[in-house]
Amino acid sequence: MKILLVIDSLGSGGAQRQLVNLAKGLKYRDNNVEIFVYNNSYNFFEDELVESKIKINYPKLSLTSGKVVRSKIIIKSLKLKLKEDFDHLISFLHIPSIYSAIASLYFKKINLVVCERSSSNAPVKLSTKLFFYFACLVSNKIIANSFSEKNKIKSRIGLSKKTIAIWNGYNVSDTNTESNQLKLNRKKIAIIGRVAYPKNGLNLIKAIKLFFDRNGWIPTINWVGRKDNDKLSLKMQLEIDKILNENIDISSKWNYLGETKNLNKIFQESDAIIHPSIYEGLPNVVCESMLSGAVVVASNISDIPILLSNGRGIIFDPNSPKSICLAIEKFYNLSKEDKSLMIKKARDFAIKNFNMRNIVKSYEKILNN
Secondary structure: OOEEEEEOOOOOOHHHHHHHHHHHHHHHHOOOEEEEEEEEOOOOEEEHHHHHHOOOOOOOOOOOOOOHHHHHHHHHHHHHHHOOOEEEEEEHHHHHHHHEEEEHHOOOEEEEEEEOOOOOOOOOOOHHHHHHHHHHHOEEEEEEEOOHHHHHOOOOOOOOOEEEEOOOOHHHHHOOOOHHHOOOOOEEEEOOOOHHHOOOHHHHHHHHHHHHHHHHOOOOEEEEEEEEOOOOHHHHHHHHHHHHHHHHHOOOOEEEEEEEHHHHHHHHHHHEEEEOOOOOOHHHHHHHHHHOOEEEEEEEOOOOOOOOOOOEEEEEEEOOOOHHHHHHHHHHOOOOOOHHHHHHHHHHHHHHEEEEEHHHHHHHHHHHH
16 A cells, blocks of 8 residues: 655654654555655654655745745645555644645545544634544544544544544554563652643642642652743743742752653653643553553543553542642552552553554554455
């Protein structure tokens, strides 16, 4: 099969991680795979794709072009690419899916698969929501990365029969749990993801302050990820800084580590991974943490309650600093044996459900039907 995957950038986001994983998995199974990316200013995953010999296509865009002109160029470039006899067009995220849907209208034989990687609760412009709905209507299939989002999409008119859920996929052989099994009390917690408003850092630091007031100590908090500069994220960062400046006991334990491609090192050096997001699709970090042997303490959003049920992790209400605080306390009150059992249960579940080979086969089955 000849497959073109479309996304906005190759930055360090979760959708980009999954697109790269899927592209590599499809190519491994002898499919002809290329990627179309229209923003080349931030290429966190480019080297990985080049190493896998997957062709990346960038349209020629002028930095001075307005949004309308820019969109026309992207769609025209995508149409030209699709003339190379692609069988399938797979789009990730809202705007790339809109461009893909418009371009696909000129090719009757193309099989358009729209992948929803975010949450319906995310703040999106009404016009974008309407155009994305159009993309879903003209698509052959819609793939949500959580059953939670699948059910929301299916409730919309005309989308119920072609919407399915496929969880995120990973190369399970890349993970290592040995360090986590041996060291379970380093008093370090990591939050992995963009320093951005949806990641809910303000409620997390309020929870950490409450934890200190109740226990007289706090674990080291290492935030791994780039800092976003949109208005809401900058406001959150300023409010966090204000609390840090007023509380030296917390500021001495709160670290911004920036981006890294070596997440296994973070998993192995942390007691737990905390994920306090207020909305999201299926978070990569939760799935990868389960595979890597780090205990997950996470929000009760999306499919996370399914993933962490039956003793596979700890969940909390992300809108309540007290709930977050109590979840961290619950983790540190677990015995070493209970933590080890939690790690084993989580990893067994993740290996069964997140194996990239099986995920790729699920995509291929959809493309062939």
